[in-house]
Amino acid sequence: MRILAIETSCDETAVAILEGSGTFPNLSFHILGNALLSQAQKHAEFGGVFPNLAKREHAATIVPLIEDALKQAGLLSEENHPVALPEGLFAHEPGLTEQMTAFLSRTAIPEIDAVAVTAGPGLEPALWVGINAAKALGVAWNLPVLPQNHMEGHFLSALIQNDKIENIELPVLGLLISGGHTEFVAMKEWLSYQTIGETVDDAVGEAFDKTARLLGLPYPGGPQISKLAEAARAENLQSPFSLPRPMQKSGDLRFSFSGLKTAVLYTVQKIETLTDELKKLLALEFENAVGDVLRDKTRKALEDTGARAFLIGGGVAANTHIRRILTELIQTEFPDTKLYMPHPKDTGDNAVMIAQAALVSLMSGQQPKGGDIRANGNLGF
Ligand code: KG4
Ligand code: ZN
Secondary structure, eight states, rough: OOEEEEEEESEEEEEEEEEEEETTTTTEEEEEEEEOOOOOOOTTTTTSOOHHHHHHEEEEEEEHHHHHHHTTOEEEEBOOOOOOOTTTTTSSSTTTHHHHHHHHHTTOOOOOOOOEEEEEEEEEEEEEEHHHHHHHHHHHHOOEEEEHHHHHHHHHHHHOBBOOOOOOOOOOOEEEEEEEEEEEEEETTTTTEEEEBSSSSSHHHHHHHHHHHHHTTOHHHHHHHHHHHHHHTTTTOOOOOOOOTTTTTSSSSBBOOOOHHHHHHHHHHHHHSSSSHHHHHHHHHHHHHHHHHHHHHHHHHHHTTOSSEEEEGGGGGGHHHHOOOHHHHHHOOOOOOOOOOOOOGGGSSSEEEEHHHHHHHHHTTOOOOOOOOOOOOOOOO
């Protein structure tokens, strides 16, 4: 089964074409095409993602990315194929009707079984670009269009190692950590998800980004903080700062990160000259605080669920310190639990994970959701 997937929930525009094979749940995935363009540099001057800029950039790049993914997959061939898209489909994306019509009208219908698209959670103006593009492909190629949950993409991509899902024991516990989410998700039965704990305020990625901003580091701040903190560890530095570990001892699976960011603010305000050395020491203490909270909450979640497998997913799952301490936790305290971590390069937003999620649900025999697809910024599990 072959899927073309589109992801535009935040600041990455991505299109991937995947082929799935095997018998559920032992599936294999072959990436035929993978085109991705990050807008992060464009948002950096605003210090964060600016939704309308994201939408404009998605609209400017989605058609060339679809074309690129098809070309990589060897599925692009020229053919006169006049297409009339439904009126008003791109009412909010000026210029896209002409661009999409022109592209589709000179392109042969590719051998693909379905189109998948992220319907949420994410920035709604950004999501709509992908959804409308997917609908255009669905009309022109007479294919079903399947709405996907972005966080399910992060969850499943962690379970796919070396392009395969193999011998996974249930229940699975996932810790999803990204710019917009921080949550524990339990999967007791395949593809049945339950959020069992989440942040009451900021997401952990947001705390990284805001802290980076307070330290005068560019967006996205996570990798910047991580680099400084790792440098401090390599030099064996001890941080003179002391930041809170919010809700570490709350005895439940809730998180809170806004107080940590505020504590960084107060600390920075007290510093006369924020030297590179002090930034390094503050980054170290910040990352240690986040790591301590994630480790202790994960221990509790593993105890509560009796999970046989544990995974991390989302952009923050690229973080070296977090990967290290969670690996240590599993090795020392939960040796019978299998740990799944996506390769750091696969932790950020991409369309491969959206195609994988669509393939897993289709190949498991799940009925595709019917009805009109709408962007849902707060889509949950
Ligand atoms: O999953 P993602 O690409 O987008 C969302 O769905 O939000 O996650 C982006 C977040 C940003 O907050 C970014 O700063 C953070 O992931 N991030 C990191 C690292 N790499 C990306 N945070 C900490 N350490 C990293 N190495
Ligand atoms: Zn994401």
